[in-house]
Amino acid sequence: PKSSAAKLFTCVYVVSGVSLVSACLGVVLGRMQARVSAIGLFSALSSSASPSSSKSSQHMAGLLLSALGLTAVVLAGAVFASTSEGWTSLDSIYWAIITCSSVGYGDLVISSASRTAAMVYVLGGVAGFASLAAGIVRSVAEMEVERAVSAVVREGVTREMIDEMDVDGNRSVDRFEFLSYFLVRTGKAT
Secondary structure, eight states: OOSHHHHHHHHHHHHHHHHHHHHHHHHHHHHHHHHHTHHHHHHHHHSOOOOHHHHHHHHHHHHHHHHHHHHHHHHHHHHHHHHHHOOOHHHHHHHHHHHHTTOOOOSSOOOGGGHHHHHHHHHHHHHHHHHHHHHHHHHHHHHHHHHHHHHHHHHOOOHHHHHHHOTTOSSOOOHHHHHHHHHHHTTSOO
């Protein structure tokens, strides 16, 4: 991108693309984890775990901290680029986003005088950006698992579910029947 509008669009596109991919990956991983840990979902029915609103707040806080961390990493790079290269705010932010996200178009290049400091920033910035994007994935995945737990808690254990688990027909579900039911239900066994 050469124009200011194109650079601004690219910044928004890269950040929203990374965020969207992170969130989608979090949802997919969260749903997979919720299915695999279905046994844990039912243990949550009988345990006195912390309220889901508190967990939801923790997940939202994690999401917010990751987003703020991404912003801080980009702003640190932008301040570095602006002070060392004399670039405009937009060019500096554009360079920081393109560099930290590892998109790296190479259209804005740090001068040789600033290369050593830039290498330190690039190593830390890419690692930080990736780690914080993973934090978004983790937070969204945890929110998805919490949503699945809440759905099970809301629905409860139905008589039909117990009847389906009770293979020997003694109107009681033993550990073997319970585990067999969930292994089959989660696709871990046939």
